[in-house]
Amino acid sequence: MRDILSTLIPRLGRSGTDSDRSDAETSERPASDRSVDGDVSAGDPAVRADGGVTDQRRSTPGRVIDAVDDRFGSDFVESLPFWGPPFLLMGLFVYGAIVWNLLISLTDFTNFGSPDYSDLDFEMYTRALSDSGVISATANTFILTIAFTVATLVVGLCLAILIDRGIRFENTFRTIYLLPMSLSFVVTAQFWLWMYNVNNGILNIAIGVFGAGPIDWIGNPSVVLWAVVLALLWQFSGYAMVVYLAGLRAIPTEHYEAAQVDGASTLKMYWRVIIPQLKGATISAAVVLMVFALKAFDFLYSLVSGYRPPNGADILATKMVRESYGNLNWAYGAAIAIILFALALAIIGPYLVYEYRRGHL
Amino acid sequence: MSDTSTPATDGELDGSDDARAADRPGALERIDASRVALYGFLIGLLAVYMVPIESGLVTSIKTSPTGVSETLPYMPPLLPETLQFFTTEKWQTAFDALSRGLVSSALYAVPATIISAFAGSLAAYGLTQATWKERYKAPILALFVAGIFIPLQAVLVPLSQFWSNIVNVADLLGFVWALGINDDYAGIVEMIVTHVAYGIPICTVLFRSYYKNMSEEMIESARLDGATMRGVYRRIVLPLSTPMFAVVLIYQFTQIWNDLLFALILISSSASPAAPVVLILAGLGQSMEGQDFPLRMAGAFIAALPTLAVYVAFGEEFAEGVAS
Numbered sequence: 001m002r003d004i005l006s007t008l009i010p011r012l013g014r015s016g017t018d019s020d021r022s023d024a025e026t027s028e029r030p031a032s033d034r035s036v037d038g039d040v041s042a043g044d045p046a047v048r049a050d051g052g053v054t055d056q057r058r059s060t061p062g063r064v065i066d067a068v069d070d071r072f073g074s075d076f077v078e079s080l081p082f083w084g085p086p087f088l089l090m091g092l093f094v095y096g097a098i099v100w101n102l103l104i105s106l107t108d109f110t111n112f113g114s115p116d117y118s119d120l121d122f123e124m125y126t127r128a129l130s131d132s133g134v135i136s137a138t139a140n141t142f143i144l145t146i147a148f149t150v151a152t153l154v155v156g157l158c159l160a161i162l163i164d165r166g167i168r169f170e171n172t173f174r175t176i177y178l179l180p181m182s183l184s185f186v187v188t189a190q191f192w193l194w195m196y197n198v199n200n201g202i203l204n205i206a207i208g209v210f211g212a213g214p215i216d217w218i219g220n221p222s223v224v225l226w227a228v229v230l231a232l233l234w235q236f237s238g239y240a241m242v243v244y245l246a247g248l249r250a251i252p253t254e255h256y257e258a259a260q261v262d263g264a265s266t267l268k269m270y271w272r273v274i275i276p277q278l279k280g281a282t283i284s285a286a287v288v289l290m291v292f293a294l295k296a297f298d299f300l301y302s303l304v305s306g307y308r309p310p311n312g313a314d315i316l317a318t319k320m321v322r323e324s325y326g327n328l329n330w331a332y333g334a335a336i337a338i339i340l341f342a343l344a345l346a347i348i349g350p351y352l353v354y355e356y357r358r359g360h361l
Numbered sequence: 362m363s364d365t366s367t368p369a370t371d372g373e374l375d376g377s378d379d380a381r382a383a384d385r386p387g388a389l390e391r392i393d394a395s396r397v398a399l400y401g402f403l404i405g406l407l408a409v410y411m412v413p414i415e416s417g418l419v420t421s422i423k424t425s426p427t428g429v430s431e432t433l434p435y436m437p438p439l440l441p442e443t444l445q446f447f448t449t450e451k452w453q454t455a456f457d458a459l460s461r462g463l464v465s466s467a468l469y470a471v472p473a474t475i476i477s478a479f480a481g482s483l484a485a486y487g488l489t490q491a492t493w494k495e496r497y498k499a500p501i502l503a504l505f506v507a508g509i510f511i512p513l514q515a516v517l518v519p520l521s522q523f524w525s526n527i528v529n530v531a532d533l534l535g536f537v538w539a540l541g542i543n544d545d546y547a548g549i550v551e552m553i554v555t556h557v558a559y560g561i562p563i564c565t566v567l568f569r570s571y572y573k574n575m576s577e578e579m580i581e582s583a584r585l586d587g588a589t590m591r592g593v594y595r596r597i598v599l600p601l602s603t604p605m606f607a608v609v610l611i612y613q614f615t616q617i618w619n620d621l622l623f624a625l626i627l628i629s630s631s632a633s634p635a636a637p638v639v640l641i642l643a644g645l646g647q648s649m650e651g652q653d654f655p656l657r658m659a660g661a662f663i664a665a666l667p668t669l670a671v672y673v674a675f676g677e678e679f680a681e682g683v684a685s
Contacts, residue, residue: 075491082487086480093558097516182672184619186639190661191413298621341515
């Protein structure tokens with residue numbers, strides 16, 4: 001079958017989707033067909049068959065492949081072994097699991113064992129909507145995501161503009177600003193726990209210089225979320241900087257020069273000419289940062305070494321894991337996960353459409 | 362404190378930058394007041410960025426609790442009057458607690474990194490270099506891209522159901538445990554498969570961005586000469602992918618090594634022999650008497666050493682990986 005495949009496919013590749021024509025063409029191009037796939041099955045006698053003979057030899061599977069290729073494109077069947085298995089594995093674990101999760105969220109599954117799928121209802125969702133814990137976790141998720149994303153983009157942009165001023169040791173600066181991103185949330189949580197320590201933490205010593213404090217950064221429910229935002233900002237502003245640097249490098253030098261010839265000040269030039277051109281970089285960085293914010297679970301878990309984050313810092317991600325793995329309310333946890341997924345989809349969906357329209361997919 | 366250490370490293374690391382700056386006409390004349398202010402600001406910021414790490418490092422060599430409370434958090438205990446608070450014992454304790462975790466982490470992080478990178482390369486090749494209709498290709502690509510951004514909480518409950526009720530690795534690999542290996546290591550197999558499955562989307566997208574810019578003429582002429590897709594991949598695409606493999610391997614290794622969520626769900630107990638380093642670290646240095654910060658800091662550095670080493674050695678590739 002391999003020889004039939006390999007004689008067919010390159011030919012279709014050249015004639016595009018038009019298979020009616022290809023039959024007529026084979027007799028005109030026996031030479032190229034004969035050389036097809038020489039390296040893989042050179043010793044195979046069937047390969048020596050020229051175009052005209054191949055047609056008669058085409059077996060039923062060959063015809064099916066022909067039809068499938070005709071419908072999906074010339075390399076479809078031959079490329080299937082490459083992207084098929086990864087796609088299947090990823091599809092099952094990602095999309096299969098999401099569908100399954102949706103199903104579990106409709107059951108009343110708690111404790112150990114397996115869910116009972118015979119009685120499906122939306123009880124868990126009505127429960128979630130009337131749960132003040134879920135409401136505040138949703139609010140905290142929004143605050144954390146938006147504050148962190150906006151702050152990181154602003155800091156990243158400023159860093160990128162400063163570093164793009166043609167400075168020396170640019171790579172060193174970049175490497176150090178990006179360094180925190182290579183660390184695990186578990187590791188950075190240890191560092192920041194120490195930074196925020198009430199008695200000996202550097203932050204309290206620093207604000208003590210100005211006569212303020214000490215503040216219980218982690219223990220105070222109205223401060224802790226901002227403390228988390230600051231720690232995440234430290235960890236990921238280097239990422240925003242790298243994305244913006246790539247965006248700045250893509251802007252032609254003439255734009256800078258033209259703005260300077262027009263007599264615009266440096267500040268005005270960036271605000272009017274350069275920053276508007278960074279729209280694409282901003283959007284893609286923002287989406288990735290929002291995803292990082294959703295992963296803040298690891299950070300919050302490590303702060304307390306447990307499922308219950310500091311008071312005032314409960315987000316949907318921590319609430320979901322606590323309900324499922326702490327309280328064994330699997331169905332309820334699954335319902336919270338679906339709410340979180342829907343929120344994420346509201347960001348990802350438009351982003352994917354936007355990227356597709358720009359031809360970046 | 363970190364200000365003094367940076368210029369030294371600058372000089373060592375960045376000979377290439379120096380050369381570039383010197384090539385530029387007028388590079389020397391441009392050193393004026395605003396430049397000085399710019400450098401001053403950037404170096405000051407650098408110090409701010411290094412504070413959490415520096416503070417952690419100096420704290421890790423202090424005694425607890427007196428050393429921590431008697432010295433400033435950013436001062437190393439190396440002055441004559443604070444030398445009594447210096448100790449390397451915390452590093453020793455942290456290493457004893459974490460060393461088995463380092464082994465477990467490596468046991469799943471290395472195979473999962475290699476497999477997911479290779480799978481991503483294959484998938485990206487099949488979706489980029491092969492010609493089939495964009496109409497059908499686009500939704501499949503969209504599923505790959507969306508797979509990067511899915512919040513993992515949405516798959517956790519099914520994931521633990523899958524590994525406990527449908528595919529029970531501990532039962533399936535009975536012959537391995539019969540050899541005397543602790544059956545907790547089934548968690549390692551689960552971690553490998555899980556990390557590969559959720560790593561494929563990002564690997565595919567990274568490789569795809571690379572393959573899109575690869576010279577089409579070479580591949581097209583190879584195809585015209587009758588090479589199969591497999592032949593083209595093996596002879597042309599794979600050898601040319603080496604730089605991208607470096608990027609993807611480094612990025613994936615960092616991600617998998619650093620991830621806590623899956624370890625928490627699939628291995629759950631930090632007492633398990635298969636517990637990875639992040640899981641042990643998350644509970645290190647906590648007791649009823651309070652938190653042992655020097656121990657935590659030493660543990661944090663030990664857990665971070667592999668990714669830090671990779672980052673220091675391959676910072677360029679890492680930056681490229683995150684930027685695309």
